Amino acid sequence: METAIIVSILLYLFSTGAYIAYFFLQRKRLQQAGFILLLGGFVFHTAALGLDFARQGHFPATNMRETLSFAGWAIAGVFILLSVRYNLKILGLYAAPFIALIMVIVSQLPDEPAKTTQLFKSVWLVAHVTAIFMGEAAFALACGVGILYLVQENSIKTKKLRFFFKRLPSLDLLDSTGYGCIVVGFTLLTIGLITGLVYAKSVWGRFWSWDPKEVWSGISWLFYAALLHERLTVGWRGRRSAIMAIVGFAVLLFTFLGVNLFMEGHHRDFTK
Numbered sequence: 228m229e230t231a232i233i234v235s236i237l238l239y240l241f242s243t244g245a246y247i248a249y250f251f252l253q254r255k256r257l258q259q260a261g262f263i264l265l266l267g268g269f270v271f272h273t274a275a276l277g278l279d280f281a282r283q284g285h286f287p288a289t290n291m292r293e294t295l296s297f298a299g300w301a302i303a304g305v306f307i308l309l310s311v312r313y314n315l316k317i318l319g320l321y322a323a324p325f326i327a328l329i330m331v332i333v334s335q336l337p338d339e340p341a342k343t344t345q346l347f348k349s350v351w352l353v354a355h356v357t358a359i360f361m362g363e364a365a366f367a368l369a370c371g372v373g374i375l376y377l378v379q380e381n382s383i384k385t386k387k388l389r390f391f392f393k394r395l396p397s398l399d400l401l402d403s404t405g406y407g408c409i410v411v412g413f414t415l416l417t418i419g420l421i422t423g424l425v426y427a428k429s430v431w432g433r434f435w436s437w438d439p440k441e442v443w444s445g446i447s448w449l450f451y452a453a454l455l456h457e458r459l460t461v462g463w464r465g466r467r468s469a470i471m472a473i474v475g476f477a478v479l480l481f482t483f484l485g486v487n488l489f490m491e492g493h494h495r496d497f498t499k
Contacts, residue, residue: 451475
């Protein structure tokens with residue numbers, strides 16, 4: 228395994244430790260250390276992906292190992308951007324171990340050279356995969372925010388879990404952050420689906436072929452479109468929005484992993 232990947236995994240693991248320590252001890256320096264370590268992991272991770280791209284001559288997302296690695300990179304990048312935007316320090320408690328887990332799994336997968344064709348060198352494919360993964364990363368973080376919201380809401384209602392109440396942000400901040408994650412994710416997912424349609428047309432001669440991955444991607448898009456519509460028109464906020472963010476991410480996980488493992492289709496060939 229490349230040195231850059233090993234270093235990034237170690238930094239993600241150290242970041243996880245720092246965020247866990249921050250959660251219990253509430254020392255600002257621990258949170259700052261966690262963020263800096265995760266940022267460092269992201270830099271080395273980016274370097275590893277860049278080296279793979281240069282070495283192989285194609286976008287590094289052609290098998291399960293590369294795809295999971297790119298997913299981890301996307302979550303780290305979106306987390307860094309959203310941390311700057313919303314200053315939700317505690318979200319690292321969810322993001323850092325999630326990224327670290329993904330990368331540990333990556334380290335256990337075989338590093339086999341991918342069999343690629345000219346299909347993997349299309350600019351439309353690069354745009355499609357990048358937008359989709361960044362969008363799904365935002366949805367993954369929305370799921371994390373939703374979990375934190377439910378924990379905080381429960382601690383307020385029961386008045387028993389004061390440990391969490393003192394360490395988690397206000398419900399308003401969690402709700403607005405979760406909404407921001409979903410807006411970003413939905414925008415990127417839309418861009419990813421559009422570029423995917425263009426790519427499909429250029430490769431297979433049709434925009435839509437009812438491939439299982441296409442169908443479930445469409446279902447995911449409709450789910451989040453309905454969530455945003457209900458929030459804007461009916462006022463779905465708070466607990467309901469948090470639960471829907473968690474359910475939506477479960478749908479995405481099936482789209483990302485379940486479809487490849489259990490259903491046949493031309494997308495499956497990309498991640499073998």
